[in-house]
Amino acid sequence: MRNSILTTLLASTALFSSCDNNENNTPETLPVTSFTVTIENAFTPKEFYTTGNTGLIKPGESESFSFNAGTGHYLNFATMFVQSNDLFYGPDDSGIALYDADGNAITGDLTSELYLWDAGTEMNEEPGIGVNQPPRQSDANTGITENGTVKLISQVNDGFTYPALQDVIQVEIAHNGGTQFTVTINNISNNASLATPFAPGNWVVHSADQYPIFKRNEASSIGLEGLAEDGATATLTASLEENSGLVSPFAPGAYNVGTENLVFNLNGTASSALEALAEDGDPSGFENHFTTPDQGSAPAPIFPSQTYSFTFDATDGQYLSLATMLVQSNDWFIGGDAINLFPNGQALNGDITSQLLLFDGGTEEDEYAGAGTNQAPRQSGPNTGTTETGSVIEETSPSSNVPNIENMIRISITSNASE
Numbered sequence: 001m002r003n004s005i006l007t008t009l010l011a012s013t014a015l016f017s018s019c020d021n022n023e024n025n026t027p028e029t030l031p032v033t034s035f036t037v038t039i040e041n042a043f044t045p046k047e048f049y050t051t052g053n054t055g056l057i058k059p060g061e062s063e064s065f066s067f068n069a070g071t072g073h074y075l076n077f078a079t080m081f082v083q084s085n086d087l088f089y090g091p092d093d094s095g096i097a098l099y100d101a102d103g104n105a106i107t108g109d110l111t112s113e114l115y116l117w118d119a120g121t122e123m124n125e126e127p128g129i130g131v132n133q134p135p136r137q138s139d140a141n142t143g144i145t146e147n148g149t150v151k152l153i154s155q156v157n158d159g160f161t162y163p164a165l166q167d168v169i170q171v172e173i174a175h176n177g178g179t180q181f182t183v184t185i186n187n188i189s190n191n192a193s194l195a196t197p198f199a200p201g202n203w204v205v206h207s208a209d210q211y212p213i214f215k216r217n218e219a220s221s222i223g224l225e226g227l228a229e230d231g232a233t234a235t236l237t238a239s240l241e242e243n244s245g246l247v248s249p250f251a252p253g254a255y256n257v258g259t260e261n262l263v264f265n266l267n268g269t270a271s272s273a274l275e276a277l278a279e280d281g282d283p284s285g286f287e288n289h290f291t292t293p294d295q296g297s298a299p300a301p302i303f304p305s306q307t308y309s310f311t312f313d314a315t316d317g318q319y320l321s322l323a324t325m326l327v328q329s330n331d332w333f334i335g336g337d338a339i340n341l342f343p344n345g346q347a348l349n350g351d352i353t354s355q356l357l358l359f360d361g362g363t364e365e366d367e368y369a370g371a372g373t374n375q376a377p378r379q380s381g382p383n384t385g386t387t388e389t390g391s392v393i394e395e396t397s398p399s400s401n402v403p404n405i406e407n408m409i410r411i412s413i414t415s416n417a418s419e
C-alpha cells in the first residue's frame with residue numbers, strides 16, 4: 001500500500017515538475033511512463049514437418065535421402081513406375097510411422113509397406129508397351145484422361161500384368177542416431193519381368209492422420225498427376241515445400257523492469273527458475289510473468305498469431321528484460337536482455353523484435369528442433385533430458401529448420417503518456 005501511494009505521489013510530482021521545468025527534475029521526480037508489451041507468435045502455420053525430392057533412379061541404381069524426425073512423425077514418398085501411364089510406388093496414404101509404440105526408431109527393410117498405386121489420371125496401357133508412357137510418349141501429359149481415383153493397382157482391373165513389387169523396388173531405412181534417419185530406394189528391376197526406371201519423386205515427413213501426397217480412393221491432386229504420369233514434380237514440390245517446416249508455440253514467460261536483467265544472466269549459469277522456464281515453459285520462479293494468451297482465459301502457450309501482453313510502469317534509466325521458451329527445443333528461449341526503455345530519453349515505442357535474440361539456457365543438451373525426444377511437446381515429463389553444464393549463451397547455430405527470429409516472434413511496445 002505504501003508503495004502504491006509513493007508511486008502516485010512521485011507520478012503527480014513528476015507531472016507537475018515536468019510542466020514547470022524539466023531542468024528541475026531530480027531522480028525522485030522522473031516521469032513515470034506506462035508501457036504495454038505485446039508478444040506475438042509469428043510462425044507461419046505449416047501442415048508438415050519436412051520434405052524433399054528424389055531424382056531419376058535407373059535399374060541397378062539407388063538413391064538415399066536423410067531427415068530428422070521425432071516420435072509421432074510419419075514418412076511418405078512417391079516415385080513413378082516409368083514404364084506405365086500413371087502408376088507410382090509408395091507407402092499407404094497415411095505414411096509409415098517412424099517410431100514404434102515404445103518410442104524406438106524403426107530400422108530395416110520397408111519394402112513390405114510399399115504398394116504400386118494407380119493415380120487414376122490416365123488410362124492404363126500395357127506396361128512397357130503403351131505409346132503414352134514416358135519412354136515412348138510424344139510429350140508430357142499425353143494419354144487418355146481417366147477421371148478416376150487413386151487406387152491400389154491390385155484393385156484396378158485393367159487386364160495387364162505387372163512385375164512383382166519386391167522384384168522392382170526395395171526400400172531400407174537406417175536410424176543414424178539421435179533423430180536422424182536415412183532412407184535408401186534401390187531400383188532392383190533389372191531382373192524383374194519388366195525393368196523400369198523410377199522417375200523423380202517426393203518425400204515428406206508428417207504427423208498422424210495426414211495424407212500429404214494422396215488419399216486412397218480420392219481424386220489425385222494436379223501435383224501427384226504430374227509425378228505419376230511424367231515424373232514432373234515441380235507442382236507437388238512447391239506445394240509440399242510451402243506446407244512444410246518447423247512451427248513452435250511459445251510458452252508462458254517472465255519479464256523484469258529495472259536497472260539490470262533479473263531474468264537471465266548472459267554468460268552466467270542459469271538459475272533454477274530460468275531452467276524451468278527454458279526447459280519446460282514454467283515461469284513460476286519469477287516475480288513477473290505473462291502466462292495467459294490474450295485469446296484465452298487460462299495459462300497456455302501461444303500458437304501462431306496468438307499473443308501475450310503485459311503492462312508496467314517505468315522511468316528513464318530502466319530496462320526491460322524478458323524470456324519465453326521456444327517450445328520445440330530443449331532449453332532455448334527467445335529473450336530481450338536489458339532493452340533500454342528510454343533510448344535518447346524518449347519512451348520506447350513500436351516494433352522491437354530486432355532487439356530479441358535466441359538463447360540457449362545451457363542446462364539441457366540440444367536435440368534437433370521439433371524432433372527431439374526430450375523436448376517439451378514429446379518428453380515424458382518436465383526436466384527430462386541430458387544435463388548440460390553450460391552457461392546462458394546466444395544460440396547462433398540452431399538446427400537448420402529454425403527460422404530467423406522475425407519469422408518466429410514479434411514483439412511490440414506501446415508507451416502511454418505520463419500519468
Ligand SMILES: [Ca+2]
Binds near residue numbers: 123146
Ligand atoms: Ca491409370
Ligand SMILES: [Ca+2]
Binds near residue numbers: 133134140141142143
Ligand atoms: Ca502419359
Ligand SMILES: [Ca+2]
Binds near residue numbers: 330360
Ligand atoms: Ca542447451
Ligand SMILES: [Ca+2]
Binds near residue numbers: 279375379
Ligand atoms: Ca527436456
